[in-house]
Amino acid sequence: MEKKTDFKALSNKAKIQYIWDYYRLHILVTIVAVAIIGSLIHHFVTYREPLLNVIMINTVSGDMTNADGFDEFLDAYGYDKKDYPVSLFGSLRFPEADAATSALSYQDYEVLATMIAAGDEDLFFGTGDVFLNYAEQGAFMDLSKVLSPEIFEKYKDNMIYSTDDGECDPYPCAVEITDNEWLKKNGYYDGSCYFGIFHRVEDLTAPTQFAEFLLAQ
Numbered sequence: 736m737e738k739k740t741d742f743k744a745l746s747n748k749a750k751i752q753y754i755w756d757y758y759r760l761h762i763l764v765t766i767v768a769v770a771i772i773g774s775l776i777h778h779f780v781t782y783r784e785p786l787l788n789v790i791m792i793n794t795v796s797g798d799m800t801n802a803d804g805f806d807e808f809l810d811a812y813g814y815d816k817k818d819y820p821v822s823l824f825g826s827l828r829f830p831e832a833d834a835a836t837s838a839l840s841y842q843d844y845e846v847l848a849t850m851i852a853a854g855d856e857d858l859f860f861g862t863g864d865v866f867l868n869y870a871e872q873g874a875f876m877d878l879s880k881v882l883s884p885e886i887f888e889k890y891k892d893n894m895i896y897s898t899d900d901g902e903c904d905p906y907p908c909a910v911e912i913t914d915n916e917w918l919k920k921n922g923y924y925d926g927s928c929y930f931g932i933f934h935r936v937e938d939l940t941a942p943t944q945f946a947e948f949l950l951a952q
Contacts, residue, residue, distance in 0.1 A: 786819035786941050790850060792827045792861040796922040800825030804921030808948045812941075819941075824850065825923075831863035854935045857942050866909070866929045873899030875908040875931035881943050886950045895929060910950070917952045 787805070794800045802823035809816045827843045847865070850856060851874065859866070859875070869875070878894065879887055887907075894907035909931035918924045930949065932942045 783818055783820055785822035786814060787821045787858060787945060788856045789821060789823045789825075789858045790827075790847070790856050790860070791823065791825035791923060792829055792847070792865060793831075793863060793928075794825045794860075794923050795925050796825070797828065798826045800923065804917065804923065805945075807917070808945055811948060812944050814941075829861075829863055829865045833864045833868070851933070854933075856933050857936050858945065859931050859933060860923065860928055862924070862928050866931075867895070870895050870897050870909045870929070870931060871900060873897055873902070873908070874933060876934040876936070877906045877908065878910060878932070878946075879907050881932060881939065882946060882950070886947060890950060895931075912950070915949070915952050917949060 802821040805821040890910050893911045895909040896905040897908040898905050909929050911929055913927045
């Protein structure tokens with residue numbers, strides 16, 4: 736019969752080794768469990784619902800695209816960025832014309848389609864046929880109902896119209912923006928791009944404010 740170890744008789748170093756040898760699995764499981772619980776608590780305590788969820792495709796900065804440029808908008812409208820962050824996804828790239836689509840861009844198509852189908856996105860910036868295809872399919876709302884008369888008049892000749900694939904009369908669903916200083920200085924677009932607001936947006940307050948901010952540049 737194996738002699739039972741006299742734990743009390745062990746040295747402090749030997750006690751630590753004994754505990755590790757016999758209970759290491761329990762200790763590791765406990766540490767991992769505490770770390771996971773702590774991470775979840777931190778996430779739920781510090782998480783803030785984004786004020787705006789933004790998709791940008793074909794940006795100048797590519798994978799380096801970030802939401803820092805939106806701080807100017809947040810400051811202009813009195814939002815604290817700690818409480819009202821902006822979520823920006825800007826790493827997707829597509830050819831300007833559908834005919835140039837590659838196997839790699841098909842993966843990005845799937846990512847983009849999944850994000851839009853989820854219904855959480857508010858704003859969409861882009862160039863090329865990918866943006867225009869979503870516009871024609873009715874992905875964006877009528878900008879004449881969102882923009883102020885002054886801003887709409889300023890950009891009336893740059894409006895992109897949609898018929899929801901022939902389901903309705905043409906309406907201005909997006910706008911082409913050229914040489915916008917805010918877009919250029921923040922490394923988003925240095926020439927022309929399109930901008931639209933997704934039609935599923937429930938609270939139009941912040942999207943409308945941002946559209947006015949952007950188009951007033």
